[in-house]
Amino acid sequence: MSGERAAGRGGRDAAALRARLRVRRRDFDVDVAFEVAPGETLAVMGRSGAGKSTILEVLAGLLSLKEGEITVDGRVIDRSSGPRVRTPPMSRGIVLLGQDARLFPHLSARENVAFGPRGSGVAASLARSAADDWLARVGLPDAGDRRPSELSGGERQRVAVARALAAEPRVVLLDEPLVALDPVTASEIRTMLGERLAGVTTVAVTHDAVDAAALADRLMIIEQGRVTQSGPVREVLAAPATDVAARIAGLERLVGTASDGGWLGGEARLRTTDAASLALARTDGVPLAAVFRAADVRLTLPGARLAATADNVWRATVTHLVPTPTGVRALTDTGAAEIAAAQAATLAPGTEVVLRLAPDLVRFVPVV
Numbered sequence: 001m002s003g004e005r006a007a008g009r010g011g012r013d014a015a016a017l018r019a020r021l022r023v024r025r026r027d028f029d030v031d032v033a034f035e036v037a038p039g040e041t042l043a044v045m046g047r048s049g050a051g052k053s054t055i056l057e058v059l060a061g062l063l064s065l066k067e068g069e070i071t072v073d074g075r076v077i078d079r080s081s082g083p084r085v086r087t088p089p090m091s092r093g094i095v096l097l098g099q100d101a102r103l104f105p106h107l108s109a110r111e112n113v114a115f116g117p118r119g120s121g122v123a124a125s126l127a128r129s130a131a132d133d134w135l136a137r138v139g140l141p142d143a144g145d146r147r148p149s150e151l152s153g154g155e156r157q158r159v160a161v162a163r164a165l166a167a168e169p170r171v172v173l174l175d176e177p178l179v180a181l182d183p184v185t186a187s188e189i190r191t192m193l194g195e196r197l198a199g200v201t202t203v204a205v206t207h208d209a210v211d212a213a214a215l216a217d218r219l220m221i222i223e224q225g226r227v228t229q230s231g232p233v234r235e236v237l238a239a240p241a242t243d244v245a246a247r248i249a250g251l252e253r254l255v256g257t258a259s260d261g262g263w264l265g266g267e268a269r270l271r272t273t274d275a276a277s278l279a280l281a282r283t284d285g286v287p288l289a290a291v292f293r294a295a296d297v298r299l300t301l302p303g304a305r306l307a308a309t310a311d312n313v314w315r316a317t318v319t320h321l322v323p324t325p326t327g328v329r330a331l332t333d334t335g336a337a338e339i340a341a342a343q344a345a346t347l348a349p350g351t352e353v354v355l356r357l358a359p360d361l362v363r364f365v366p367v368v
Contacts, residue, residue, distance in 0.1 A: 013038070014038035014039035014040075014199055014200060014201050015038055015072050015073045015093070015170035015171055015201050016035070016036070016037060016038050016072070016073050016074075016201070017035065017036040017059075017070075017071070017072055017171050017201055017203070018034075018035045018036075018069075018070070018071045019032070019033065019034055019035075019055075019058075019059060019068070019069075019070045019071075020032075020033040020068040020069055020070075021033075021055070021058050021059075021065055021067075021068035021069075021070065022065070022066045022067040022068050023054060023058055023063055023064070023065060023066050024066055025051060025054050025225065028051075028224050028225045029066070029225050030051035030054045030055060030058075030225035031225055031226060032051075032055060032220075032222065032225070032226065032227050033068075033227075034220060034227070034230070036171075036201055036202075036203060037201075038201055039198075039199045039200065039201060040201060040202075040217045040218065041197060041201075041202040041203075041204055041215055041216040041217050041218075042202070042203050042204070042216060042217070042218050042219075042220060043204050043205075043206055043211065043212035043215065043216035043218070043219045043220070043233065044203060044204065044205045044206075044219075044220050044222060045205075045206060045207065045209070045212060045219060045220070045221055045222070045248050046221055046222035046223055046244060046248075047223065047244055048207075050222045050223055050224060050225065051222050051224070051225040052205040052222050053175055053205060054225075055203075055205070055222070056096060056173045056175050056203065056205055057096075058070070058078075059094060059171070059173055059203065060089055060092070060094055060095075060096040060173055061077075061078065061086075061087065061088060061089035061092055061094070062089060062096075064086070065078055065079075065080040066080065067080045067081075068080055069081075072092070072093060072094070072170050072171060073170070077092050077093075077094075092170075092171075093169055093170035093171065094169060094170065094171045094172075094173060095164040095167055095169040095171075095172055095173065096173040096175060097160055097161065097164050097172065097173065097174050097175070097177050098174075098175040098176070098177060099175065099176050099177060099179050099180050100180075101148070101156040101157050101159065101160035102160065103148040103156055103159055103160060103163070104148075105147065105148050105149065106147070107147070108144060108145050108146060108147055109131075109135060109140065109143045109144055109145070109146050109147070109148070109151065109159045109162075110128055110131045110132060110135065110144035110145065111128075111131075112131075112148070112159055112163050113130075113131035113134050113135060113159065113162045113163045113166045114127035114128050114130070114131040114166070115163065116163060116164075116166055116167030116168075117130055117131075117166055117167065117168075120167070130166060131144070131162070131166060132144055134162035134163075134165060134166045135159070135162050137162065137196060138158040138159070138161050138162045138192055138196065139158060139188075139192060140155060140158050140159065140162075143155065143159070152185075153180065153181060153185070154181055154182075154185035154188065154189060157177060157178075157181065157189055158189065158192065160177070161177075161189075161192070161193065161196060165196060165197075165200070169200070170201065171200075171201045171202070171203070172197060172200050172201070172202045172203075173202070173203050173204075173205075174193075174202060174203070174204040174205065174206070175205050176205055176206055176207060177189070177193075178190060178206075178208070178211060179207065179208075190210070190211060190214050190215065191214075193215060194214055194215055197215065202215075202216075204216060209237060209248055209249060209250065212233050212237075213233055213234065213237070216233050217232065217233065218230065218231060218232055218233060219231065219232070219233040219236040219237070221236065221241075221242065221244060221245045221248070223242065223244050228241060228242050228244070228245065229241040229242065229245050229368075236249075237249040238363075239291070239363075239365040240253055240289075240291060240365070241365070241366075241367075241368045246291060250293065251291045251292065251293060252291065252292050252293070252294055252297075252335045252336055253289050253290070253291050254268070254289065254290045254291075254334060254335055255287065255288075255289050255367055256268070256287075256288060256289070256290065257284070257285050257286060257287055257288060258280065258281040258282070258283055258284055258285060258286040258287075258288050258364075259281075259284055259285075260284065261278065261281050261282070262281055262311065263281060263288050263290045263362075263364050265290065265334070266314075266334065267314055267315060268314035268334055269311050269312075269314070270290050270311065270312050270357065270359075270362050271311045271312060271359045272359050272360070272362050272363060272364060273359045273360045274360075274362075274363045274364070276363070277362075277363045277364035277365075280364050280365070280366060281364055287366070287367035288364045288365070288366065288367060289364065289365050289366075289367050290362055290363070290364055291362070291363050291364075291365055292335075292357055292361055292362040292363070293361070294329060294335070294336040294337055294338045295338040296357060296358070296361040296362075297335060297336065297337035297338070297355050297356070297357050298337065298355070298356040298357070299330055299337040299339050299343070299353050299354070299355055299356075300353065300354050300356070301346070301351075301352075301353060301354070302315070302352055302353070302354050311359075312356060312357050312358065312359055312362070313354060313355070313356050314334065314354070314355055315352060315353070315354055315355075316332035316333055316334045316335065316352075316353055316354075316355050317332055317333050317350065317351070317352055317353070318330055318331070318332050318347050318348065318349055318350065318351045318352075318353060319331050319332060319333055319349055320349060321344050321347060321348075321349070323341075324338065326338070327339055327340045327341050327344070328340070328341055328343075328344035330344065330347060330353070332353065332355065334355070335355060337353075337355060
């Protein structure tokens with residue numbers, strides 16, 4: 001995917017970004033190192049307060065490094081040790097696009113987009129012509145004369161994207177630009193971003209795995225200021241290394257050990273048909289995590305006979321019942337199941353249930 005993105009349309013050749021940074025935030029340090037190849041998009045995900053936005057603020061020059069170095073195409077733009085380098089935000093070739101479009105309220109959409117090029121010395125007529133072109137690219141060909149107050153939230157975000165890219169940045173930083181939009185508008189902006197950011201080196205902080213899958217080449221998971229997993233987006237989402245990564249991927253993750261070619265965790269014994277998982281389970285005692293979707297789990301009440309004696313069938317106790325758009329998620333002490341609201345009416349915290357999971361719907365991943 002990176003090659004396709006790097007070949008996309010961009011004002012300048014795509015830049016390589018390298019960052020090794022440490023900065024103090026409240027009760028922990030954000031201490032990470034990563035690289036982004038020219039034209040590549042790196043998604044950054046994690047819980048609220050994990051340090052994701054801090055990384056963007058340091059890259060953009062809004063926060064000072066405690067330790068480390070940041071380079072764009074080999075040019076040092078920030079360095080903590082001697083010789084100290086501290087490039088002002090406006091001179092880094094990096095733009096930050098956040099949840100708030102932050103358009104100049106007194107300027108038209110055209111003048112907002114033309115602001116960057118004009119500040120770089122481009123003639124006003126050329127900057128305005130380029131602004132109209134960018135507005136057309138983001139789906140607003142007739143919005144040039146309108147002010148931000150005359151635009152919807154989605155339209156303002158489109159103008160913000162046009163303004164950011166019209167400045168021909170070396171690197172674009174996205175700080176959850178879709179989070180304040182309704183689902184339909186967010187989907188439209190996501191598609192537009194995927195098209196417009198092709199060939200632009202990007203670091204995108206998001207809380208939504210859909211954004212990561214649609215926009216990014218690689219995914220980096222941040223927990224308490226540290227990188228806990230990094231790799232191609234689909235590989236990370238398919239094999240989460242931590243509980244946080246599993247929640248991001250929408251998967252259940254149970255930690256146990258390899259046992260007799262399967263997985264054992266407490267009284268639950270799971271088997272799988274996945275070849276890669278079977279290879280991991282060859283050696284008894286090796287720590288393994290079983291990962292699966294809650295939607296694939298079948299939940300029933302125990303019958304008169306012993307209900308959980310076979311592989312992939314285990315007893316559990318309900319801990320919480322959480323409404324979802326399509327029913328209820330029954331959380332238990334060993335996994336979760338998606339069930340209908342009518343079935344949830346028969347359950348309560350403390351209810352003993354039986355969970356069933358077909359072997360072809362579970363995989364094993366290493367515990368790191």
